[in-house]
Amino acid sequence: MEVEAAKLVGAGLAAIGAGMAAIGVGNVFGSFLESALRNPGAADGQQGRLFIGFAAAELLGLLAFVVAMILIFVA
């Protein structure tokens, strides 16, 4: 395989990481909503933790995007 083609294939494969992060972010917000509906009184106090979990899950998807950008534009 040519190097240029391999780079593009690699960048495309990195998109899997973005999809996985989508599952993770969905999981964070889904679980939060599920438990918030069970106990709405405690929901407001946990919003900080919600966004920490969101940030942690999202970062890995963004890293996948960085990998794709590096493969296309830098490497």
Place this chain on the structure above:
Amino acid sequence: MAADQAKVDPMKQFAIEAIGGTQGWEIAGFNIAFTNSAMWMLITTVVLFVFVLGGMKRELVPGRWQMMVETFTGFIDNMLEANIGKEGRKYVPYVFSLFMFILIANLIGLLPLGLVGIHPFTFTSHFTVTGVLAIISFSIVLIVGFWKHGLHFFSLFVPHGTPLPMVPVIAPIEFISFMVRPFSLALRLFVAMMAGHVLLKVLSSFVIDGTNAGAGFGALVGLPSFLLMIGISALEILVAGIQAYVFALLTSLYINDAEHLH
């Protein structure tokens, strides 16, 4: 490069250009020309300054403007008190400035000023800018930590109740996770802003190329892409807020580590 074929280059919006040339701006071998990035930072600072100044009339019955400013300061105040406690109050000025600076920068970068010929530059989509913001946050953590706890600050790397045989394993992991913080902080904001803007430009190239290819393609490809762009733009406003909030939230968590150790 693969992106050269597209008529809309999604990376051109991130190009840094010197306003008024690069002549005569040399200092010690470095060129410090006034760039579009610097100009939009200046605009953001002025907007933030005017916004806060309008709310500092200290009326007993707050008007709309003062109410708006107090909502933001109260929001940051609550966040710091919830995460750090009473000692967190003294970090309100820094975290408030940080939050508002990033928020205003993100939102200004999304303004559709291109319609009147001015092209907003989202400087938070550059790693140099977010990196410096993250380094400021990280050095506050280090300075506060060593100032308050001295060398005892290193106990941050050994959480309470760690069994002694596990210490050689846990400590390097904690050290790495501590040192990675400024990078993850900067990378998150920069990539989130860049990804959104690239996505918008890629979709706009679908609209333009699709419509140029004929009315059929325009209806089939251009129109749905345009509707998607409107939706993504709304999402970007949400992301602009969330990323500013996450940056401020993580900064307050890291400061909490420095204030209270584990």
